[in-house]
Amino acid sequence: MPNFANIGARFKGDPLSERHSRQRLVVGNWKMNGSLAENASLLNGITAHWQGAEGVETALCPPYVYLSQAAEALSGGPIKLGAQTVSEYSNGAYTGEVSGAMLADLGCRYVIVGHNERRRMQGETSDRVAEKFHAAQQAGLTPILCVGESEQERDAGMALETIGHQLLVVVKRVGLEAFARAVVAYEPVWAVGTGKTASPEQAEEVHRFIRAELGELGARTQILYGGSVKPGNAEQLFALPDIDGALLGGASLNADDFVAICRAAA
Numbered sequence: 611m612p613n614f615a616n617i618g619a620r621f622k623g624d625p626l627s628e629r630h631s632r633q634r635l636v637v638g639n640w641k642m643n644g645s646l647a648e649n650a651s652l653l654n655g656i657t658a659h660w661q662g663a664e665g666v667e668t669a670l671c672p673p674y675v676y677l678s679q680a681a682e683a684l685s686g687g688p689i690k691l692g693a694q695t696v697s698e699y700s701n702g703a704y705t706g707e708v709s710g711a712m713l714a715d716l717g718c719r720y721v722i723v724g725h726n727e728r729r730r731m732q733g734e735t736s737d738r739v740a741e742k743f744h745a746a747q748q749a750g751l752t753p754i755l756c757v758g759e760s761e762q763e764r765d766a767g768m769a770l771e772t773i774g775h776q777l778l779v780v781v782k783r784v785g786l787e788a789f790a791r792a793v794v795a796y797e798p799v800w801a802v803g804t805g806k807t808a809s810p811e812q813a814e815e816v817h818r819f820i821r822a823e824l825g826e827l828g829a830r831t832q833i834l835y836g837g838s839v840k841p842g843n844a845e846q847l848f849a850l851p852d853i854d855g856a857l858l859g860g861a862s863l864n865a866d867d868f869v870a871i872c873r874a875a876a
């Protein structure tokens with residue numbers, strides 16, 4: 611496989627042998643969904659049925675305005691809090707923006723950066739995504755960096771090249787070592803919210819590629835798959851050696867589905 615990004619030394623070991631050292635992680639991205647009443651019922655449903663999912667690391671990423679509500683409901687429990695994006699700036703005259711320090715203040719541990727919906731609809735370039743990744747780490751948050759190809763890029767045989775470039779821009783900004791405190795999520799754009807999931811072979815190929823691109827750190831970095839993960843396909847995906855968990859959209863809005871996927875990962 612060509613090393614498109616030429617990012618770091620090739621990972622020489624066997625990812626399987628390192629498997630035990632990578633904790634499974636399942637993150638729910640609520641996107642722009644919910645209300646105070648709906649969230650209360652979702653959060654209750656999740657926490658009330660958590661048995662069997664104890665071994666997994668988990669986080670929920672509600673919209674900003676509901677972070678306090680979720681922080682209170684999840685306080686003291688196993689489920690961590692995350693946000694869906696973060697400003698690349700630390701403070702000042704940036705109307706409508708929210709800084710990493712503010713998210714940390716509210717108890718967030720994670721923040722998603724570079725989700726394809728923000729790259730496509732909010733004009734987030736890879737350079738901006740790299741700044742956001744940096745700002746998140748400066749605030750002590752763990753960035754979940756989303757990468758993924760469009761359908762056209764896959765059809766043109768450019769999937770790995772696209773992903774390699776998305777990674778490279780961030781690595782150039784923050785350095786490879788920064789990935790010791792980060793999570794990567796592979797979300798093929800064509801599989802997000804469409805009901806189409808990447809085949810196990812497609813997903814595993816990309817995950818293995820990302821791990822290899824991260825050099826020695828690749829063996830340690832958690833790499834999640836996202837894109838129409840459901841209780842019915844989660845187990846098959848989690849069985850793959852280079853998939854360490856999932857970034858969920860739709861399935862995180864249903865307590866039974868979310869808990870079932872967390873149990874499959876536990």
Ligand SMILES: O=C(CO)COP(=O)(O)O
Nearest residue numbers: 802803837838858859860
């Ligand atoms: O975008 C996603 C998570 O960030 C995935 O969304 P779906 O699970 O709804 O396809």
